[in-house]
Amino acid sequence: MTEAPLGQRFADAMGQLLGPEFPSDIGLAVSGGGDSMAMLCLAHNWTRDYGVRLWVVTVDHGLRSESAAEASMVAEECAALGWPHAILRWRWDGTGNVQDAARQARLSLVDRWRGSLRHVLFAHTQDDQAETVLMRLARGSGVDGLSGMRPRRPVVPHAPRIPDLTEEQVSGRCPPRGAAIPGFDVVRPCLDMRREELRHYIRVLQGRWVDDPTNEDRGYHRVRVRHLLNLLREEGITTSGLADTARRMARARDGLQARLAEAVARVGRDAPLGQVRIDRDGFAALEAETQLRMLSAALCYVSSAPYKPRAAASEALLEQVLSGRGGTLHGAEIVVDTAHLRVFREYAAVKDSVAALDALWDGQWAITERDTEWPTGSEMRALGDDGWQSFADRSAFSVPYRAARALPSVWSGDSLLACPALGFGPDFGLQRYVLGRPDTGFEAFCLSH
Incomplete structure (x- = not known):
């Protein structure tokens, strides 16, 4: 023809x-x-x-x-x-x-x-x-x-x-x-x-x-x-043959993504602060490909990474998770407890990240509204161990220590001024972005990527 x-x-x-x-x-x-x-x-x-x-x-x-x-x-x-x-x-x-x-x-x-x-x-x-x-x-x-x-x-x-x-x-x-x-x-x-x-x-x-x-x-x-x-x-x-293969693979990808979205709606849960919580038993019952896709999607969502980690690294982490152990990959950390997999930002990935108050911190967090006049030179950075230890009573916090260290916070020198996620300091608007767009949740992320 x-x-x-x-x-x-x-x-x-x-x-x-x-x-x-x-x-x-x-x-x-x-x-x-x-x-x-x-x-x-x-x-x-x-x-x-x-x-x-x-x-x-x-x-x-x-x-x-x-x-x-x-x-x-x-x-x-x-x-x-x-x-x-x-x-x-x-x-x-x-x-x-x-x-x-x-x-x-x-x-x-x-x-x-x-x-x-x-x-x-x-x-x-x-x-x-x-x-x-x-x-x-x-x-x-x-x-x-x-x-x-x-x-x-x-x-x-x-x-x-x-x-x-x-x-x-x-x-x-x-x-x-x-x-x-x-x-x-x-x-x-x-x-x-x-x-x-x-x-x-x-x-x-x-x-x-x-x-x-x-x-x-x-x-x-x-x-x-x-x-x-x-x-x-x-x-x-040939080039045309390889392009045809790409089109067929794209159809398969779209079908697998639809299956992922359906599975996330059943076993995935949005957690506060751009974290992900997954039902452990429900995750274990999924087929291996959907498990791997959900795990990779959670890592990308939490770290706001445009590309998935290498397949071999994801497969190794999946084996650890299924055996009841956690791990770190792609700037995110996974903790396995009796009922859930919890995925949150890895502290090591953000501990040296610093941004001015009018800039995007960690490529994800922006201050949208604030009435407080911060001291000159104030900046956003991770809460870290110093910030965590500064709270006398940490028992009421809903965020565990390992996840809390990577929370966005406002500092002036060595002084912690605010950590809105933990209810500390002046109140101000904090917007999270995922791949440059306002965060609408893990399930929506899986539907659009």
Whole structure:
């Protein structure tokens, strides 16, 4: 069967991802490479029928001397097409993995640029999907990992407030700020399109693009996997076949998540302060896959972690829990008592975390309302042993010692000023965020992740 023209497939993908009532404005992240420049042209032609306004952004990572000129090329093409464009600048500080750092910086900068836009298109292709599946297979991923990249994924780089860009970080036109809500959706309308199809499309249009030489640098894992795919094709392992596997795994993942949500509704319980309580007997009666998913979800919920721990580590912890022992993993601690599993923030993960009173502490806690004037230099940090020991009578506390140490508290130097969870100090509003969004409970978390 002959495939539909690329423009029609793009329109169909946009309808599935964002239709039928399309937003009035959509963002596009365009690097200048062949894939993203083809997506820009596809989106431009698509808007003729749907009347959507495009806002285009290019992140100049500054990792190559040519990057500034490449960003300017995208700006020129956008001007010719009639769309507003902005360049965002980032410079690596030399720490950590450069690709991971660039990926996180890209999302962070785009979030600060997007204003009130809720959707930003990225030009990930079927080839990117196949490479992702192989990379995750090499790490021993299960169903979730092998389901690959989602066509639409929410991200929340900043909460509860989105910082403004500085003059040094941005040039060009940015979308209006408006009522900016934390987080936006990464939308991938080209995920079922092959890289060569997109390159052919842009060649036919005689469009401009650049080839990034790092895409041939075998020092990067993804590049080595890309070359490996060329060899695997001789054995019938193709990009389309791997993408099909990812779709089937995604169906299986969705079914398993539905089963998890049903099980959590029966045996899971929200506990105060972003903790989780699970009925021990009910948990023991679940099948192993649902047990593992519930355990991993509880760890992520308590620690507000975007990714699950490695499967081997989760499986080892599950064995400990089923045998009646607790443990720590992923910034969370599990205690097993006679009737329940209790999951709470691990003190070791937060003992050195400090935040100003107007900032997010531990990536989770924000002061929302307060009438008290705190001493200059007051800060949020964990209650810790010093704070716990400062209470003469601890017998009435509903929070046990191991969990209490990681509670958010206000300090001035060595003096504990407030710990609202224990009813100590001035009263003030304290909001918890999970992955950047207001906490709505463990069951709701399992339904949406």
